[in-house]
Amino acid sequence: MTSTYIKKRIRATTSFAGIVIALLVWVIAEDARLLPRSEFPSLSSTASAFLAQFQSASFVSALAATLSTWAVGLAVALAISLLIGSFLGSSARAFRSSWLIVEFLKPIPPVALIPLALLLYGTSFWMPTGLIIFGTVWPLLVHVIAGIRGVDPVALDSSRAYRLTRRHTLRYLILPSVLPSLMTGLRIAGSLGLAIAVTAELIGGSTGLGNFVALDESASKYAPMYAVIIFTGLIGIAINSLFKFLSRKIVPWHHERFGASL
Amino acid sequence: MTSTDATPVELTATDLTVTYPSKSGQVNVLDKLTFEVPAGEIVSIVGPSGAGKTSLLRCLSGLMLPSAGRVEIDHLEIKEPPAGLGIVFQDYGRSLFPWMDVRSNVELPLRSMGISRNERMGLVSSSLAEVGLESFEALYPWQLSGGMQQRVAIARALACRPKVLMMDEPFASVDAQTRFDLEDLVLKVHSTHGMTVIVVTHDIDESIYLAQRVVVLGGKPSTVREVIRVGLDFPREQISTRGNPEFGNLRAQLFSALRR
Amino acid sequence: MIRISARIANSLWLPALLMLLWLVVSAHSSSIYFPPLTNILSQFRKDWIFANIGKDVVPSVRNLLLGFILASISGVVLGLVIGLLPTLGKAVSPVIHFLRAIPPPILLPLAAVLLGLGTSMKVVMIAFGGVWPTLISTIDATLSVDPVVLDTARAYHIPLWTRLRRIVLPQASPRIAAGLRTSLQLCIFMVVVSEMFASKGGLGFFVLDAEQTFAIKQLWSGILMLGLLGIVANSAFSFFESRILRWYFMSQNK
Ligand SMILES: Nc1ncnc2c1ncn2[C@@H]1O[C@H](COP(=O)(O)OP(=O)(O)OP(=O)(O)O)[C@@H](O)[C@H]1O
Numbered sequence: 001m002t003s004t005y006i007k008k009r010i011r012a013t014t015s016f017a018g019i020v021i022a023l024l025v026w027v028i029a030e031d032a033r034l035l036p037r038s039e040f041p042s043l044s045s046t047a048s049a050f051l052a053q054f055q056s057a058s059f060v061s062a063l064a065a066t067l068s069t070w071a072v073g074l075a076v077a078l079a080i081s082l083l084i085g086s087f088l089g090s091s092a093r094a095f096r097s098s099w100l101i102v103e104f105l106k107p108i109p110p111v112a113l114i115p116l117a118l119l120l121y122g123t124s125f126w127m128p129t130g131l132i133i134f135g136t137v138w139p140l141l142v143h144v145i146a147g148i149r150g151v152d153p154v155a156l157d158s159s160r161a162y163r164l165t166r167r168h169t170l171r172y173l174i175l176p177s178v179l180p181s182l183m184t185g186l187r188i189a190g191s192l193g194l195a196i197a198v199t200a201e202l203i204g205g206s207t208g209l210g211n212f213v214a215l216d217e218s219a220s221k222y223a224p225m226y227a228v229i230i231f232t233g234l235i236g237i238a239i240n241s242l243f244k245f246l247s248r249k250i251v252p253w254h255h256e257r258f259g260a261s262l
Numbered sequence: 263m264t265s266t267d268a269t270p271v272e273l274t275a276t277d278l279t280v281t282y283p284s285k286s287g288q289v290n291v292l293d294k295l296t297f298e299v300p301a302g303e304i305v306s307i308v309g310p311s312g313a314g315k316t317s318l319l320r321c322l323s324g325l326m327l328p329s330a331g332r333v334e335i336d337h338l339e340i341k342e343p344p345a346g347l348g349i350v351f352q353d354y355g356r357s358l359f360p361w362m363d364v365r366s367n368v369e370l371p372l373r374s375m376g377i378s379r380n381e382r383m384g385l386v387s388s389s390l391a392e393v394g395l396e397s398f399e400a401l402y403p404w405q406l407s408g409g410m411q412q413r414v415a416i417a418r419a420l421a422c423r424p425k426v427l428m429m430d431e432p433f434a435s436v437d438a439q440t441r442f443d444l445e446d447l448v449l450k451v452h453s454t455h456g457m458t459v460i461v462v463t464h465d466i467d468e469s470i471y472l473a474q475r476v477v478v479l480g481g482k483p484s485t486v487r488e489v490i491r492v493g494l495d496f497p498r499e500q501i502s503t504r505g506n507p508e509f510g511n512l513r514a515q516l517f518s519a520l521r522r
Numbered sequence: 523m524i525r526i527s528a529r530i531a532n533s534l535w536l537p538a539l540l541m542l543l544w545l546v547v548s549a550h551s552s553s554i555y556f557p558p559l560t561n562i563l564s565q566f567r568k569d570w571i572f573a574n575i576g577k578d579v580v581p582s583v584r585n586l587l588l589g590f591i592l593a594s595i596s597g598v599v600l601g602l603v604i605g606l607l608p609t610l611g612k613a614v615s616p617v618i619h620f621l622r623a624i625p626p627p628i629l630l631p632l633a634a635v636l637l638g639l640g641t642s643m644k645v646v647m648i649a650f651g652g653v654w655p656t657l658i659s660t661i662d663a664t665l666s667v668d669p670v671v672l673d674t675a676r677a678y679h680i681p682l683w684t685r686l687r688r689i690v691l692p693q694a695s696p697r698i699a700a701g702l703r704t705s706l707q708l709c710i711f712m713v714v715v716s717e718m719f720a721s722k723g724g725l726g727f728f729v730l731d732a733e734q735t736f737a738i739k740q741l742w743s744g745i746l747m748l749g750l751l752g753i754v755a756n757s758a759f760s761f762f763e764s765r766i767l768r769w770y771f772m773s774q775n776k
């Protein structure tokens with residue numbers, strides 16, 4: 001008990017030292033004029049730009065746009081992959097007939113469809129959202145199918161032998177078996193979705209953090225640009241931690257049993 | 263027999279045949295097995311590894327349809343698991359749900375049967391007590407030893423008050439002492455509830471010790487070599503029953519049936 | 523023989539049916555956005571056999587290769603170093619997690635400011651975008667090499683290089699390979715994005731330019747080409763992976 005506590009403390013201290021050193025490197029580099037001041041703003045001006053962003057209405061609306069396309073896109077992709085995945089996962093025949101299609105569509109970089117999405121939806125909400133759906137549906141689908149095909153056959157036999165109702169089988173066997181794999185898929189899809197959202201905004205010009213950075217750059221406003229980039233990184237971390245937390249809440253048996261780091 | 267127990271059932275297998283698809287066409291595992299399991303008896307099925315014992319049990323329990331032949335319970339052909347079945351799988355660990363604690367694992371079939379909450383509580387507690395696990399009901403299966411998981415699986419079967427209890431090599435992977443304890447547990451459960459019991463095993467001594475009748479499988483594909491009646495008295499006891507000269511005779515008889 | 527062809531038929535009927543459906547349904551399509559498949563295919567032939575190969579495909583493939591190689595080497599080397607020096611690992615882990623969490627395309631404007639718009643910027647950004655899965659899985663794989671084996675090797679004074687080559691790498695390689703595969707996907711992603719962002723060549727530029735000039739058939743033929751690139755890159759990876767892992771497998775059995 002105590003020793004794990006001490007270990008955690010040491011770990012936290014070392015990690016903290018790492019952050020401090022990284023920031024020190026930034027300060028020293030700017031002091032020694034290793035980097036051009038204009039294109040590499042100082043830590044303090046970046047920090048004040050960071051705080052200033054929250055007062056800017058355009059930043060707040062960009063943030064809201066990015067987060068809402070991300071959430072809606074991911075939710076739709078999840079619904080689609082649960083629907084299709086549960087069908088493909090439970091029928092060997094359906095799986096055989098369709099895995100080639102999945103294998104062919106999966107490697108297509110979703111950003112290749114940005115121009116098409118621009119044609120169809122302009123810079124509206126559905127341009128980035130549609131791309132997120134197309135891009136994240138594959139990792140989700142693959143993990144749903146793997147989860148369903150991974151249901152233990154002996155456990156399945158038990159549920160049949162004890163004549164569990166359909167609802168109980170679904171609720172107490174299929175769902176818990178699929179969840180660990182689904183959570184992994186969601187974590188992958190979550191950060192991929194954020195990358196797609198930002199790209200669609202950067203290239204396609206719809207409202208959002210990606211577009212915000214592009215505008216800052218073309219106006220040579222480097223301190224706010226850095227601030228927004230750092231902020232986006234923090235969102236990425238928040239999304240990762242959110243899924244890690246959800247995973248611990250939703251599939252605790254998986255973590256305790258396998259000590260999975262996920 | 264207590265008042266809540268279901269009446270035991272009679273099982274018959276007629277010309278039961280199982281073939282599996284293989285690379286070179288079909289492989290025949292069980293060939294025209296015919297035998298009966300009288301109501302309320304303990305019957306053991308013994309055969310070497312790979313003889314098709316698990317396949318046979320899956321047919322008897324209705325989990326799998328035989329390629330030919332039929333299985334009847336009280337003269338009704340079964341095509342899916344019947345009501346009143348209790349079963350303990352060879353991979354008992356994998357048959358318990360790791361995301362549910364011991365109590366919920368035992369309780370789940372009862373919920374599907376639509377039994378009221380109060381009655382469920384009583385059934386779960388009494389069957390966990392019967393296998394000696396009453397103080398472990400809040401733990402998860404993977405926090406228990408193999409023998410304890412085995413007893414949870416038995417408790418789950420007992421809680422359903424089964425008319426027939428089927429067990430697939432139930433004690434193959436536990437130590438000798440635990441094995442003896444579990445064998446006696448099965449005998450005790452049978453004498454309390456009086457259900458029909460089918461035990462699959464590859465251990466000759468165990469098949470004799472537990473059963474009133476032994477079905478011997480052998481050959482490729484497996485056929486019923488012999489059905490041997492075991493006349494040893496109940497209650498049985500590990501040392502005296504196994505020391506009985508009759509036990510030795512039966513063992514010799516079984517050995518030669520398997521060798522043949 | 524019959525079984526094999528039955529299996530092929532089993533997995534091909536649906537894709538074939540869908541292609542046919544696309545062909546038939548689009549045949550008389552008057553929608554400007556969804557031209558007939560036959561038109562797309564003839565455009566594809568016009569564009570890629572072999573008119574624009576040098577201008578658009580070659581730079582994309584070159585950038586992908588350079589970026590992926592850079593990502594692989596730096597990911598594996600850094601991963602080994604971090605994995606073998608746990609204290610360093612703890613110190614850099616917040617920085618790594620932060621950098622990994624930044625969606626890489628958002629760094630393109632910054633990279634443009636610092637490195638200009640040339641090939642080197644693209645390659646660096648492709649590598650930066652793709653390095654993380656390889657780095658993380660190399661660290662994880664190195665950390666999970668059996669510590670008893672490592673202690674034994676140290677006790678017998680087996681030199682570091684041999685330890686790496688004979689003990690760490692073989693045990694870690696399957697997981698490193700899994701990381702590399704994900705890295706490849708991200709690198710392709712970054713190839714396309716980097717070419718869409720202020721560029722005058724490459725497949726990403728080709729499709730975006732087609733959209734801006736409203737050349738719908740080119741747009742579709744470009745998307746088809748990008749899909750093909752993704753599929754070919756993945757298959758090539760699988761091919762090399764099976765080769766290389768087999769080599770490891772046999773060397774371990776020797
Ligand atoms: N689903 C299946 N598909 C194909 N072959 C199978 C299948 N299940 C079992 N077999 C084959 O049937 C034979 C009998 O298997 P089974 O599991 O019934 O034997 P068993 O007597 O229970 O063996 P053990 O004592 O090892 O548990 C084996 O040769 C096995 O390979």
Ligand SMILES: [Mg+2]
Binds near residue numbers: 316317352431
């Ligand atoms: Mg078996």
